Amino acid sequence: MNQLFIVLTASLAVLLIAYLTAISARDLIRLLISLELMFGAVFLAILPLFSIDASTAFAIVVLTIFTSSSELLVLITAIVLLDRSKKGIDLEKVSVGGETP
Amino acid sequence: MDTATLIIAVASVFAVLSAIGVLLTRDNLYAAIYMSVTMLLIAAIYAVYNVQQVVVLIAFVFVGAVGMITIAIAATYRSVPTKKVSIAWIAPVIIVFAITSYFYYNFATSNLKVQGLSLAFEKLSTDYMVLLVFLFSLMILMMLSAIKLARRVEL
Numbered sequence: 001m002n003q004l005f006i007v008l009t010a011s012l013a014v015l016l017i018a019y020l021t022a023i024s025a026r027d028l029i030r031l032l033i034s035l036e037l038m039f040g041a042v043f044l045a046i047l048p049l050f051s052i053d054a055s056t057a058f059a060i061v062v063l064t065i066f067t068s069s070s071e072l073l074v075l076i077t078a079i080v081l082l083d084r085s086k087k088g089i090d091l092e093k094v095s096v097g098g099e100t101p
Numbered sequence: 102m103d104t105a106t107l108i109i110a111v112a113s114v115f116a117v118l119s120a121i122g123v124l125l126t127r128d129n130l131y132a133a134i135y136m137s138v139t140m141l142l143i144a145a146i147y148a149v150y151n152v153q154q155v156v157v158l159i160a161f162v163f164v165g166a167v168g169m170i171t172i173a174i175a176a177t178y179r180s181v182p183t184k185k186v187s188i189a190w191i192a193p194v195i196i197v198f199a200i201t202s203y204f205y206y207n208f209a210t211s212n213l214k215v216q217g218l219s220l221a222f223e224k225l226s227t228d229y230m231v232l233l234v235f236l237f238s239l240m241i242l243m244m245l246s247a248i249k250l251a252r253r254v255e256l
Binding site for chain 2: 002006007010011012017018019021022026033034039040044047048050051058063065067068069071076078079080083
């Protein structure tokens with residue numbers, strides 16, 4: 001069993017668990033946590049790229065980390081606003097974009 | 102199996118176990134804590150390969166900032182919701198998982214050997230200048246969007 005197989009298997013397992021968490025989530029916090037787990041799987045999947053081109057891999061990691069941080073910033077603001085307007089953070093309270101007033 | 106492979110295997114197993122903790126726990130606070138532990142273990146795998154820059158970024162930015170904010174917001178909106186799997190999303194998950202598994206299985210044929218890392222940090226500011234400019238622009242845009250959402254006023 002080589003290292004690449006172990007890393008990619010772990011990445012796949014974390015990705016599957018993140019997907020399962022996302023489709024079983026009933027509130028937005030759990031959905032947010034599942035998104036961050038997906039980014040964790042991405043970090044593991046990027047690791048083999050360091051053996052091919054380290055500078056490109058490092059640039060992708062930096063991009064991934066700061067994009068996810070920015071995304072989290074907006075999502076947390078949206079969760080707080082949803083709680084203010086709908087008095088809850090359940091997924092059922094989130095209406096489909098633009099279909100309902 | 103050499104020592105490095107053993108450490109990677111142990112860290113991977115614990116990372117997957119703590120990710121399973123996210124899935125199984127009913128409390129959002131514990132889910133956020135398990136998520137932070139998973140990210141720290143992923144950083145530990147990077148540490149085995151001596152990719153210290155990424156270890157610092159994951160530990161400080163992803164766990165230190167993002168993870169702590171998630172734990173704080175999970176503690177603020179602490180609820181124990183019931184779980185119900187969305188049936189409609191099972192098919193796309195299976196398809197994506199199957200495609201990824203196939204390519205990973207074909208790709209994972211050799212050991213990892215990190216090389217050229219000493220120049221990676223220096224080259225980031227020169228070779229990827231446009232990327233960094235777009236990254237900072239994206240972050241400023243996201244922050245302005247967050248402020249606009251929070252204040253509900255036109256900027």
